[in-house]
Amino acid sequence: MRTQKLIFLIMITSILAIAKNSEIRVKELYSPNYPIVTFRVMIETGSMNDPKGKEGLNALTILMLAQGGTKELTYREIQEKLYPWAARINYQFDKEVSVIIGEVHRDHVDKFYKIFSDLILNPRFDEQDFKRNKDLLLNYIRATIRSGNDEELGKQALVWFIYEDHPYHSPEFGTVQGLSNITLEDVKDFYKKYFTQGNIVFGIAGGYPKSLIGKIKKDFAKLPKGKPEPVQLPEPKKINGLEFLLIEKETRSTAISFGFPIAINRSHKDFYALMVANSYFGEHRTFNGILMQKIRGQRGLNYGDYSYIEHFVQDGGSTFPVPNIPRRQQYFSVWIRPVENKNRHFVLRQAIRELEILVKNGLSKEDFESTREFLLNYSKLWVQTLNRRLGYMMDSDWYGIEYFVDKVQKELRNLTVEDVNNAIRKYLNFENIKIVAVTKDAQSFMQDLISNKPSPITYVSPVSQSILDEDKIIQEYKLNARAENFKIIPVEEVFEK
Amino acid sequence: MKKITLMLMLLLSNLLFSQGKIFPFKINKVVLENGLTVLSVPFDSPGIIAYYTVVRAGSRNEVEPGKTGFAHFFEHMMFRGTEKYSEQVYNDILKRLGADSNAFTSADWTAYHIVASSDALETIIDIESDRFMNLKYTEEQFKTEAGAILGEYNKSASSPFLALYEKLQDLAFTTHTYKHTTIGFLKDILDMPNQYDYSLQFFDRYYRPENCAIVVVGDFDQRKLIDLIKKYYGKWKRGNFKPEIPVEPPQTEEKIGHIAWKGKTLPYLMIGYRIPEFSTKNVERAAIDFVAELLFSRTAPLYQKLVIEKQWVDFIQGDAPDRRDPFLFIITTRIKREDLIDSVKNEIFKAIEELKVKPVSKERLEKVKSYMRYSFAMSLDNPNSVAYIVGNYFQLTGDPESVNEIYSLYEKVTPQDIMKAVQKYFTKENRTIVTLTEEKK
Numbered sequence: 001m002r003t004q005k006l007i008f009l010i011m012i013t014s015i016l017a018i019a020k021n022s023e024i025r026v027k028e029l030y031s032p033n034y035p036i037v038t039f040r041v042m043i044e045t046g047s048m049n050d051p052k053g054k055e056g057l058n059a060l061t062i063l064m065l066a067q068g069g070t071k072e073l074t075y076r077e078i079q080e081k082l083y084p085w086a087a088r089i090n091y092q093f094d095k096e097v098s099v100i101i102g103e104v105h106r107d108h109v110d111k112f113y114k115i116f117s118d119l120i121l122n123p124r125f126d127e128q129d130f131k132r133n134k135d136l137l138l139n140y141i142r143a144t145i146r147s148g149n150d151e152e153l154g155k156q157a158l159v160w161f162i163y164e165d166h167p168y169h170s171p172e173f174g175t176v177q178g179l180s181n182i183t184l185e186d187v188k189d190f191y192k193k194y195f196t197q198g199n200i201v202f203g204i205a206g207g208y209p210k211s212l213i214g215k216i217k218k219d220f221a222k223l224p225k226g227k228p229e230p231v232q233l234p235e236p237k238k239i240n241g242l243e244f245l246l247i248e249k250e251t252r253s254t255a256i257s258f259g260f261p262i263a264i265n266r267s268h269k270d271f272y273a274l275m276v277a278n279s280y281f282g283e284h285r286t287f288n289g290i291l292m293q294k295i296r297g298q299r300g301l302n303y304g305d306y307s308y309i310e311h312f313v314q315d316g317g318s319t320f321p322v323p324n325i326p327r328r329q330q331y332f333s334v335w336i337r338p339v340e341n342k343n344r345h346f347v348l349r350q351a352i353r354e355l356e357i358l359v360k361n362g363l364s365k366e367d368f369e370s371t372r373e374f375l376l377n378y379s380k381l382w383v384q385t386l387n388r389r390l391g392y393m394m395d396s397d398w399y400g401i402e403y404f405v406d407k408v409q410k411e412l413r414n415l416t417v418e419d420v421n422n423a424i425r426k427y428l429n430f431e432n433i434k435i436v437a438v439t440k441d442a443q444s445f446m447q448d449l450i451s452n453k454p455s456p457i458t459y460v461s462p463v464s465q466s467i468l469d470e471d472k473i474i475q476e477y478k479l480n481a482r483a484e485n486f487k488i489i490p491v492e493e494v495f496e497k
Numbered sequence: 498m499k500k501i502t503l504m505l506m507l508l509l510s511n512l513l514f515s516q517g518k519i520f521p522f523k524i525n526k527v528v529l530e531n532g533l534t535v536l537s538v539p540f541d542s543p544g545i546i547a548y549y550t551v552v553r554a555g556s557r558n559e560v561e562p563g564k565t566g567f568a569h570f571f572e573h574m575m576f577r578g579t580e581k582y583s584e585q586v587y588n589d590i591l592k593r594l595g596a597d598s599n600a601f602t603s604a605d606w607t608a609y610h611i612v613a614s615s616d617a618l619e620t621i622i623d624i625e626s627d628r629f630m631n632l633k634y635t636e637e638q639f640k641t642e643a644g645a646i647l648g649e650y651n652k653s654a655s656s657p658f659l660a661l662y663e664k665l666q667d668l669a670f671t672t673h674t675y676k677h678t679t680i681g682f683l684k685d686i687l688d689m690p691n692q693y694d695y696s697l698q699f700f701d702r703y704y705r706p707e708n709c710a711i712v713v714v715g716d717f718d719q720r721k722l723i724d725l726i727k728k729y730y731g732k733w734k735r736g737n738f739k740p741e742i743p744v745e746p747p748q749t750e751e752k753i754g755h756i757a758w759k760g761k762t763l764p765y766l767m768i769g770y771r772i773p774e775f776s777t778k779n780v781e782r783a784a785i786d787f788v789a790e791l792l793f794s795r796t797a798p799l800y801q802k803l804v805i806e807k808q809w810v811d812f813i814q815g816d817a818p819d820r821r822d823p824f825l826f827i828i829t830t831r832i833k834r835e836d837l838i839d840s841v842k843n844e845i846f847k848a849i850e851e852l853k854v855k856p857v858s859k860e861r862l863e864k865v866k867s868y869m870r871y872s873f874a875m876s877l878d879n880p881n882s883v884a885y886i887v888g889n890y891f892q893l894t895g896d897p898e899s900v901n902e903i904y905s906l907y908e909k910v911t912p913q914d915i916m917k918a919v920q921k922y923f924t925k926e927n928r929t930i931v932t933l934t935e936e937k938k
Contacts, residue, residue, distance in 0.1 A: 079795040084864040086871035143763040150655040253651035300644025377595020384879040460690040461640030
C-alpha cells in the first residue's frame, strides 16, 4: 500500500489558526483543485447541556439555525437561494458537541458563506420555524423511532439505559415532555449562553479562496468571547449483574442491544488495543467478526451482528461512522439485528457466551495479526472525501491527539497480542451488562430468562455436528437474570420524559 | 497520470458542458470476446480503487410465480465461495486487504462492490472472477442463508415504508414483475429454503459475461487492468438466456388501497403515477424528472405550503426512479393528523393540475436545470460514487454514455414539454393511492 500517497491526498495543507482578537479556532484543509467546499462548524455543546425538564433544547437550537432563517432572509428565501447551487446545509447533534455542515460548489462559495455564517451569527428565531422544528423532533420520537425502526429504538434506548442519572442520559433528540416544555425564549437563551467564540471551531475544506479565512475570523469575532463552563461527567452508574430493559411492542421480531461503559476513548493508548479486539469480535457491517460468523453465517439467525467500543452512527449508505460525535466517556456495545421471537433467548445466550469466550481466551496470535492487518488497511478508507477527512481532523483536536487515522497506523504497529488480550481483560466483561430488547410479549421473555430454561432452536436444513454440539451448550448457557433486575415498559414510554 | 487527473478536476470545477457532457471524466470501454464489458475511469484518489461487478438482473427478472426476492437472495449466495476460494478463504483475503466490500440488489440490477488499495487490483480480479465463474454452494449453505434473508425482511418489517411499497406496487401492477418489491413477498421468502434448484438456474441464466460489466474507478493502469481482466475473465462462457419480462397493460382506472398499521403511527400517504421507462431520447420522460423538482423540492410552492406554512406534513417527497421498464412516479408524505389526509391529497392534486395548465417560468426552469447540474457535480467526490454512477447508467441502457445523453436531454426540456408530460401521465386513471393509518381497535 502506498501509504505516503494516501496520507498526502492531493495537495493538502492543514492549519489550526487563531486570529488576533478572535478566539475562534479555524481548522483548515486546503486543496486548491477540489471543487467542493465544506464547512463544519462544531459547537462544543450537546444534549448534556439540556436543562432538566427541557430535554431536546440543544437539538432544537441547532435545528433553529440549520433549518431556520437569518435576520435578513426567511427560511423559505434561503431555500430559494441555495437551490440553483444544489448547496446543502446539514446538522448533527450529539451528547457533547453539535455540528452545522455546509457544502457548496466553489462557484458559489462567497454567496453561500454569507448565508451560512448569518444562520449561525444572526439567526431569525422565527415562531413558525420553531413550531415546525419542534414537530420534527417530536415526530422523530413518536413516529420514526418508536413506530418505524426497532433497531434504532433498541440502540438509542441502550444509551439511555446505560447512562441513568448521568448527563449523557438526555437523548440527543430530546424527550417528548422535554421538547413540549421548551419555548422559543429558551432557545434564544440557550443560543446566547453557548454560541461563544471559545466554544466554536470552524472547519473548512476544499478549494476555497484563502481570503475567506480572515473573513471567518473577523465575522465570528462578533460572537461573545469566552467559553461556558464544561459539564462535569461523573462515573456512569455501576452495573449490577445483568440488567434488563424490555420494550413491549407488537413486532414480528426482536431487536437486541447490550453493553456497558468503558473507561477509555481515542486519547487513551489502550483504545487501540481494544480496537483490534472489537474488530475481531464484531467489525461493523463486515463478515470479519465472530458474532457475525456464528450467528448469521453459520446459523442464519438474523441479518447481522456487530460490536463497538465507541458511539457509532453510520454515515449514510457507507459502512463508516460519521465524524464529529466525540465523547469523553464511551461504551462498549453489541448490536444484534432482529431475530425471530422464538430464537431471542438462544441468540442472547449465544452473544453473551461469545463475549465470555473473548474475555477469557482473548485472541490467538494469528487472529491478532490478521485483524491488525485488516485495520491498518481499512482505516485508510475512512477518509475518502475531504469532508470526512476534515471531520476526523477536528475530532482528533477535540481528543487532543494527533490525526486519528495516522495514530491508528502508529499505535497498531506497536501492539502485541498480549496488549490486546490485557486490554480485553481490563475493559470488557460478560457479567455486568445492560441489555435492551424490543420485543413482543416481554413478560414471557423475562420468565424464560429468569428460569434459565433450555432454549433449543431448530433448523430448516441439516447443519454440521459441530454446530449442533455447540448449540447444546448455548441453549443451556446460564444467564444471571434476576427478577429485580428487569424493567418492562411499553414502547409509548420510551423517551417520554 | 497525476497531471491528467488534476486537469480533470479543474474541468469539473468549472462545471461547463464541454461538448454536451456533464460527466467530466473519460469512460474507457473495452468489450471482451465473451461479451464482458469493462468500463474504467481514472480518478484522483491516490492509492485507491473502486471495483464494481454489475449484473443486469434484479427483481425485474423474477418472472416465475413464487420466486419473488430471488435476485436478492442470490446476491447473498455469491458470498458462499468456490472450490478454489471457500467462503472463509474469500473473506480472509478481503479482510487482509482491509477492503470495504458489499453488494446490493434493486429492481433492475445487482452490484458487487469493493473499495480497496490499488495494489490489491490483481487479487480482487482473481477472487471476483472466480466466484462469478465458479460459484459453488451446498443445499445446506443455501438453506442457512435463507434464514439471513428472513432476518433482513424482519429488520425492515418494523418500518411502514416496506408495507407501503409492497401495497403500492402490488396494486399498480397486474402483470409486470415490478408488482413485487426487491426483497420479495414474505410468503416466497418463507419458501426460499425449498428453492435450491431454482437458485442454480438463476445463476446459469444471468451470471454470464454478456449480461455483466466490470467498472473500475480510481488509481490504476489501464493497460495492466485490461490484461488482468482478460487473463482472469477470458474463460467465462457466454450464455444465451433472454428473459421474457411480461408487459404491463395500460392502467385504466384509479386504484386505492389502505393499510391498518398495528401500533402507533402517524398517517402516511403514497401515490404512484404510471410513467414510461428511463430513456435518453424521450423528452416526456425527462420532463417528468422536472416535475419532481417543481413539486417537491424545498423551494416548490407545494412543499412550502404543506411543510412550512400550513405544517400539515413533516415531510413530502416525490420522484421518478430510473427503471428499465415503465414504472411509477412515487409521492410519499407523512401527515401530522389523520383528519388532514384528504386536505393533503387535494393540495397535491391541485398542484399537479396547475402544472397542466400553467407553464413554468423560464427563470424557474433554469433554476431547476442549474440544481440538477450542480447536484450531479457534487456527487462525484469519491471513486465509489463515480463507479456507482457508471454502473447505474450501464445497467439501464447498456451504455454508460447515457449519463451524458440524459443531461443533454434535460437541457432541452421546455415548459411546454413539462405541461404535456403532466397532462399525459398525471391523470386519475393512471394513479394508485395507498394510505396507512393506525389500526382502529
